Amino acid sequence: DGGITQSPKYLFRKEGQNVTLSCEQNLNHDAMYWYRQDPGQGLRLIYYSQIVNDFQKGDIAEGYSVSREKKESFPLTVTSAQKNPTAFYLCASSINAVYGYTFGSGTRLTVV
C-alpha cells in the first residue's frame, strides 16, 4: 500500500544533541513538508521541498535542517540551536498542494 512513513513514533534525546527524524513516502509525490505542532496548537511549517535537491524555509526554520537527496525521502534534523525542540513533528507529501496532502503518523520528540 502507498503511504508516508515517519519513524520513530517516539524519540527521546538529551539537550544539546542533534536528532534526525525520518520521513519516507512511496506515493511518487514531488512535494514534501515538515510541520511542528505544540500541545493545543496548530500546525507550523518548518521546511518544504517541491523537487529533489531543492527545499525552502517555512515559518519556523531556525534550528532545523533538511535534505532532499531522493524523491522518496525528506529527513529533518533538529539541531542543538533549536531552543525548544520538544514537540510533535508531522511530515506530509503531495503531488501539488491543490490536491491536498497525505500525512504521516508523526514523531513525538522529547528533549530532556
Add this chain to the structure above:
Amino acid sequence: AQKVTQAQTEISVVEKEDVTLDCVYETRDTTYYLFWYKQPPSGELVFLIRRNSFDEQNEISGRYSWNFQKSTSSFNFTITASQVVDSAVYFCALATSYNTDKLIFGTGTRLQVFP
C-alpha cells in the same frame, strides 16, 4: 494574501448533538481549493474533503456535511448526531492556483464529544 480563520478554538457537545465547525477564508484568486482534515488523538491528520471554488454544491457524507458559500467566504463543516469518536481537532485549509506550493491551514478547532 491568503488566510484561513477558524474562530472556534474548542467546542464541547454531548453525544447525539449536531455541531458546526466554522471556517472563513481569504484569497484574491478566483480558482482555489478548500479542505478539511481531522486529527484524532493518535495525531495523524486524515483527509475529509476537498472542494474547488467553482463547485458550490453542498456535500453530505454520512453524518458529515459541508456548506460552501462564496458570498461569505465560508466553508463550514457540520457533524450530525455527534459521537464520541468524532472527538478530534479539525483543520480547515486553503490552496490557490496562484500559490500551489503549500496549503494554508487554519489554527484548528478542538471538538470534544462527551457521552
